[in-house]
Amino acid sequence: MKARRDGAGFLVAxxxxxxxxxxxxxxxxxxxxxxxxxxxRIQAAQEWVQQVRMGYEEHRAAEGSWPVSAxxxxxxxxxxxxxPPGASFEGDGFVVEARRWRAVEQPPRPxxxxxxxxxxxxxxxxxxxxTVGVLAGVSLGTSDPALLAALLSRxxxxxxxxxxxxxxxxxxxxxx
Numbered sequence: 001m002k003a004r005r006d007g008a009g010f011l012v013a014x015x016x017x018x019x020x021x022x023x024x025x026x027x028x029x030x031x032x033x034x035x036x037x038x039x040x041r042i043q044a045a046q047e048w049v050q051q052v053r054m055g056y057e058e059h060r061a062a063e064g065s066w067p068v069s070a071x072x073x074x075x076x077x078x079x080x081x082x083x084p085p086g087a088s089f090e091g092d093g094f095v096v097e098a099r100r101w102r103a104v105e106q107p108p109r110p111x112x113x114x115x116x117x118x119x120x121x122x123x124x125x126x127x128x129x130x131t132v133g134v135l136a137g138v139s140l141g142t143s144d145p146a147l148l149a150a151l152l153s154r155x156x157x158x159x160x161x162x163x164x165x166x167x168x169x170x171x172x173x174x175x176x
Contacts, residue, residue, distance in 0.1 A: 041092050042150045045140070048091060049151065049168065052138055055082035056170055066136035066170070072097040094142040099167070101135045137169040 059067050059082045067076040073090045075083065076098040089096040142148060143164055151166045152159055159168040 038144070038146055041144070042147050045091060045094060045147055045151065046154060048087075049138070049140070049155075051084055051087065052096070053168070053170065055079055055087075056136060058082040060136075066100050066134055067098060069100045070098040072139075072141065074098075093144050094140050094147065097139045097141070099137050099139055101137075103133045103135050135169055137167055139165050139167045141165045 056067065056079070059079055062082070063078065067079040070076040070089070073088075073095045075087065075089050079098070080087070089098070140147075140151065141164055148161050148164070148166050151168075152161050155168055158171060159166060161167075
């Protein structure tokens with residue numbers, strides 16, 4: 001069988017070469033597009049975290065306390081006025097949970113307190129009282145390890161990752 005080259009069609013070899021060229025282009029372009037999309041999601045999540053952090057700080061300054069905890073995906077009661085209009089606790093590939101914790105710090109026993117006999121009533125022992133404070137933060141759940149790594153590297157001192165959840169703890173500052 002002789003191949004015709006009079007312009008009436010393509011040879012099988014022409015089609016194969018064209019498909020191979022398209023496959024090479026796709027192999028080069030698809031990873032770049034995915035990386036650009038991932039980087040955009042990471043940037044959006046980082047900007048979102050900054051807005052929520054500012055909203056929490058403004059709420060604490062105005063109300064005198066941190067907002068209450070809320071289930072994943074829900075904006076805590078009373079926080080919405082301190083967030084940008086339309087702010088959501090769900091994003092592209094992540095969901096956020098507002099958290100509030102009680103922190104109790106037991107001070108060390110002072111060295112100058114003498115040994116107390118075992119028969120001494122507990123309420124007469126002069127020990128310092130524990131300090132109770134409230135911490136707040138947000139937990140962001142995602143299956144994207146690149147997002148978790150990016151958030152952790154941006155907030156290395158006040159956040160941690162456990163499994164698929166990144167948690168940011170807001171700094172404890174004295175009330176204004």
